[in-house]
Amino acid sequence: MVVSFVVVGLAGTRMKRLEWGGWVAVAFSAAALLVGLLIGVGEMLSPGSYTDRQYTWLHLPPAPGAFPHGVSLVVGTLVDPISALMLIVVTVVGFLVMLYSIEYMHRDQGLPRYYSELSLFLAAMSGLVISDNLLEFFIFWELVGLCSYFLIGFYYERPAVASAAKEAFLVTRVGDVMFLLGVFVYFYYYATSGPAGGWAANGFVFTRGTAPFLAGSMGGSSPLLTVAGIMILGGAAGKSAQFPLHVWLPDAMVGPTTVSALIHAATMVAAGVYLLAVTSLFLGFTAVDQLAIVAVGGFTAFFAATMAVVHPDIKRVIAYSTISQLGYMVMAVGAGFAMVGLFHLFTHAFFKALLFLAAGSVIHALGTQDLFKMGGLRKPMRLTAACFAIGGLALAGIPPFAGFWSKDDVLSSVYSQLGAHPAYWPFFLLAFATVFLTGYYIFRAWFLAFSGETVRDPTLPHPHEPPWVMTVPMVVLSALAVASGLLIFVPSFQSLLLVGAGATGIPPTFSTTDLLLSSASVALAAAGILVAWSLWGNGRVVPTEIGFAESVRRLLLNRYYFKAGYDWIGAKGVYTVARAADFFDQFVIDGTIHGFERIFGSLSDRLRRIQSGFVSDYAAYIVAGLITVFVLLLLVAPYVVSRIGGG
Amino acid sequence: MTDLSVVGFLGLSSALLAVGIFGVLTRRNFILLLISIEIAMNAAILNFVYFAGFLGGTSGLTGQAIAVVLIGFAATEVAVGLGIVLALNRAKGTINVAQATELRL
Amino acid sequence: MILEELAFVFLAGIAVVTAVLSLLVRELVHTILWIAIFFVDLSAIYFLLEAPFLGVLQLGVYAGAVTVLLLFGIMVTRKRIFSREAATGIGAVPVGLALVTFIFLIAAVGEFSSAPGTIHSYNPSDLSQNLFNVNGPWLLLLGLIMLGAVGGAIYLVREGRE
Numbered sequence: 001m002v003v004s005f006v007v008v009g010l011a012g013t014r015m016k017r018l019e020w021g022g023w024v025a026v027a028f029s030a031a032a033l034l035v036g037l038l039i040g041v042g043e044m045l046s047p048g049s050y051t052d053r054q055y056t057w058l059h060l061p062p063a064p065g066a067f068p069h070g071v072s073l074v075v076g077t078l079v080d081p082i083s084a085l086m087l088i089v090v091t092v093v094g095f096l097v098m099l100y101s102i103e104y105m106h107r108d109q110g111l112p113r114y115y116s117e118l119s120l121f122l123a124a125m126s127g128l129v130i131s132d133n134l135l136e137f138f139i140f141w142e143l144v145g146l147c148s149y150f151l152i153g154f155y156y157e158r159p160a161v162a163s164a165a166k167e168a169f170l171v172t173r174v175g176d177v178m179f180l181l182g183v184f185v186y187f188y189y190y191a192t193s194g195p196a197g198g199w200a201a202n203g204f205v206f207t208r209g210t211a212p213f214l215a216g217s218m219g220g221s222s223p224l225l226t227v228a229g230i231m232i233l234g235g236a237a238g239k240s241a242q243f244p245l246h247v248w249l250p251d252a253m254v255g256p257t258t259v260s261a262l263i264h265a266a267t268m269v270a271a272g273v274y275l276l277a278v279t280s281l282f283l284g285f286t287a288v289d290q291l292a293i294v295a296v297g298g299f300t301a302f303f304a305a306t307m308a309v310v311h312p313d314i315k316r317v318i319a320y321s322t323i324s325q326l327g328y329m330v331m332a333v334g335a336g337f338a339m340v341g342l343f344h345l346f347t348h349a350f351f352k353a354l355l356f357l358a359a360g361s362v363i364h365a366l367g368t369q370d371l372f373k374m375g376g377l378r379k380p381m382r383l384t385a386a387c388f389a390i391g392g393l394a395l396a397g398i399p400p401f402a403g404f405w406s407k408d409d410v411l412s413s414v415y416s417q418l419g420a421h422p423a424y425w426p427f428f429l430l431a432f433a434t435v436f437l438t439g440y441y442i443f444r445a446w447f448l449a450f451s452g453e454t455v456r457d458p459t460l461p462h463p464h465e466p467p468w469v470m471t472v473p474m475v476v477l478s479a480l481a482v483a484s485g486l487l488i489f490v491p492s493f494q495s496l497l498l499v500g501a502g503a504t505g506i507p508p509t510f511s512t513t514d515l516l517l518s519s520a521s522v523a524l525a526a527a528g529i530l531v532a533w534s535l536w537g538n539g540r541v542v543p544t545e546i547g548f549a550e551s552v553r554r555l556l557l558n559r560y561y562f563k564a565g566y567d568w569i570g571a572k573g574v575y576t577v578a579r580a581a582d583f584f585d586q587f588v589i590d591g592t593i594h595g596f597e598r599i600f601g602s603l604s605d606r607l608r609r610i611q612s613g614f615v616s617d618y619a620a621y622i623v624a625g626l627i628t629v630f631v632l633l634l635l636v637a638p639y640v641v642s643r644i645g646g647g
Numbered sequence: 648m649t650d651l652s653v654v655g656f657l658g659l660s661s662a663l664l665a666v667g668i669f670g671v672l673t674r675r676n677f678i679l680l681l682i683s684i685e686i687a688m689n690a691a692i693l694n695f696v697y698f699a700g701f702l703g704g705t706s707g708l709t710g711q712a713i714a715v716v717l718i719g720f721a722a723t724e725v726a727v728g729l730g731i732v733l734a735l736n737r738a739k740g741t742i743n744v745a746q747a748t749e750l751r752l
Numbered sequence: 753m754i755l756e757e758l759a760f761v762f763l764a765g766i767a768v769v770t771a772v773l774s775l776l777v778r779e780l781v782h783t784i785l786w787i788a789i790f791f792v793d794l795s796a797i798y799f800l801l802e803a804p805f806l807g808v809l810q811l812g813v814y815a816g817a818v819t820v821l822l823l824f825g826i827m828v829t830r831k832r833i834f835s836r837e838a839a840t841g842i843g844a845v846p847v848g849l850a851l852v853t854f855i856f857l858i859a860a861v862g863e864f865s866s867a868p869g870t871i872h873s874y875n876p877s878d879l880s881q882n883l884f885n886v887n888g889p890w891l892l893l894l895g896l897i898m899l900g901a902v903g904g905a906i907y908l909v910r911e912g913r914e
Contacts, residue, residue, distance in 0.1 A: 615744045630856040650868040657861040659764040665854035670775040672846030700801045703872030708882040719894045723901040729825045730905035736829045
């Protein structure tokens with residue numbers, strides 16, 4: 001069943017040459033959706049109802065000295081509640097985005113490429129969520145990274161796009177290398193000295209345990225594990241665009257909006273969070289790691305939100321909000337509530353995809369991404385405006401929209417750990433402040449785009465509602481953005497949220513402190529929305545050139561000069577190293593190679609004479625070789641064996 | 648029940664293989680080359696058949712099954728070989744392999 | 753038992769003689785004649801080895817199909833069916849190589865016991881069971897290779913490929 005699901009996804013890549021490739025891709029993703037939902041819901045309702053398959057492709061028996069526990073590598077599938085959750089996200093959003101693409105992309109060139117890459121992405125992503133060990137996880141991880149690179153660079157004719165794709169690839173590569181190093185360290189640790197001996201011999205699988213799954217069972221406290229955890233964090237930071245590897249995600253917005261919605265909002269960037277959650281649940285992090293994760297998450301949440309405040313590009317505003325929300329998830333995982341982080345991932349996937357699709361609808365209608373050129377879209381595009389508003393409310397965390405429930409859980413889960421780890425305080429406060437910023441920036445975007453009387457830039461085409469293939473996904477996602485948060489009222493899901501939290505955790509919902517916390521965060525978000533309304537409501541545009549504010553604005557627009565800094569390092573540091581390497585390459589390596597070249601050249605000149613091109617001669621060589629083998633076997637081998645005394 | 652010595656068969660297939668090799672090395676006509684290869688191949692199939700007979704049981708059945716598959720392979724090979732014969736004839740006007748020396752540097 | 757020994761020696765002699773003759777005669781069509789006899793003779797050996805299914809297969813595939821194919825090949829590549837092959841010398845090196853191979857093989861045969869062994873017979877239905885269950889992958893592989901060979905042969909003889 002699970003296998004067939006992957007096959008269905010992969011088969012989607014086969015329809016490259018078809019005229020109606022788009023619809024074929026939609027059909028395949030619909031099939032994937034069906035299977036994914038069946039598996040996902042089935043697993044959520046009764047854990048362990050699916051047979052997990054596994055195949056060992058390399059087994060090294062325990063060897064005293066090097067690997068006392070032995071090592072084996074396996075491929076297999078594991079469907080547990082967390083992967084079921086992810087599976088639902090991937091297939092639902094994937095299907096809706098495919099459907100949306102039919103209309104959104106129909107004027108573009110290279111559609112077969114687009115659909116096959118998107119299908120490959122879906123297949124890789126579902127493979128990632130159901131893979132049952134770290135190494136397989138990494139393989140699919142690289143596959144989704146590759147698809148992301150392809151799809152960001154979809155409009156590869158434009159230089160900015162090509163460089164953004166390259167940037168995304170290279171920056172995530174830093175994370176990938178760290179991830180791989182982390183995997184190596186884990187392998188080394190568990191294959192040699194780990195407390196849970198035999199884990200390495202079992203193929204490093206995420207084993208299903210007594211509770212829905214094992215929580216932190218492989219954990220231990222060794223400096224080595226801390227290093228491994230930091231490495232995994234680095235990998236997750238690369239994929240999920242966390243500080244300081246966040247620079248690629250805003251630039252990735254040059255890809256098609258559908259791609260941004262699917263890959264850079266709902267699924268792939270969430271893979272980093274998923275990695276952290278899985279690691280936290282099955283392996284466990286050390287305390288130092290947890291602090292590092294909370295720090296990265298909390299800081300990123302605030303940091304990215306500040307950049308979203310001023311940006312004029314509708315897609316980049318949403319991209320920054322994605323980074324910020326990912327920061328929340330990372331923070332929750334770091335605080336020990338991996339499932340809470342995943343719950344926020346789950347709801348976020350729906351409302352963020354919704355925001356992107358609504359933004360895509362605007363871009364489709366107007367052909368621009370500049371917020372200051374839009375305006376007054378509420379009247380011609382009523383449905384889109386409503387969808388964007390729902391997405392915005394969910395993002396800001398206003399009840400009863402989905403974002404409220406999950407974000408509230410994130411905050412209260414971090415809050416519950418403050419007593420145990422005082423170092424979490426500043427990051428908790430940053431995250432709390434982010435709630436205000438979130439409410440402000442997303443409604444700034446809404447007011448700029450939708451309120452007012454008319455479109456500000458008169459040269460733009462007259463806006464209109466998109467056809468049904470675009471609106472249906474938006475409506476479905478709106479419904480999900482409202483409803484997915486209500487999952488928290490399902491008792492079995494509540495208990496699932498606490499898996500892995502340990503004894504120190506308090507239930508993240510329904511307590512007095514939680515009520516206070518929720519009211520405070522809702523108030524903050526509402527305040528943010530009000531400020532946005534007072535500044536930008538009714539189509540007002542605030543003049544931006546005001547002294548102090550202007551310099552801050554410039555700092556934020558330039559993303560704290562992070563990219564410039566990276567470029568400088570790249571230009572100076574890497575170039576110097578490259579010069580040295582070039583020198584070494586030209587004189588030492590090439591010199592050696594040229595020497596060999598001359599020797600072999602003269603040798604081969606002689607050797608080529610036996611290449612007569614005459615078939616019978618070649619046959620004679622073969623027979624001569626056969627006879628040589630005979631001689632070796634019958635005459636030489638017995639002699640040698642008798643001399644060494646083996647046999 | 649038939650009783651026979653394995654040595655005779657081994658000698659027969661050795662001789663056939665030698666004849667095949669001799670043909671491959673000396674003949675210049677492509678069809679004769681094919682025939683030589685067939686003779687050598689038959690020597691190999693004969694091996695499978697008599698060892699299947701001597702072993703008996705499941706392994707014997709496997710040997711016979713492999714012999715069946717090998718006969719199929721040999722027929723396939725003749726078909727492709729004749730394709731080469733026709734192509735060679737069209738390209739060179741002859742099927743003498745001594746004329747086809749494009750592999751030479 | 754003596755009868756079977758005699759039958760084997762007789763058939764083996766015919767096999768070697770026809771194989772050598774098919775390569776030595778100057779007339780290509782005579783080659784086909786000798787190789788056909790060779791194939792039929794091998795089929796008789798299979799019957800002697802209690803492998804009737806393989807014997808029939810040998811008759812059908814080799815003595816029938818392959819022989820006709822070879823004949824066909826000769827017919828389409830020559831203007832007249834009966835025409836002599838240019839004489840080719842029997843070089844010392846090829847003969848030497850073949851002989852050395854033969855000697856080594858015979859030397860290896862010496863490792864086996866020369867005592868007569870019982871030859872088991874098989875029910876063809878068992879063979880087909882085996883062929884489609886245990887050795888199914890081989891049969892599948894054969895089918896795939898045949899498919900590829902058909903494609904390749906068609907490509908080779910296609911008109912206007914040059």
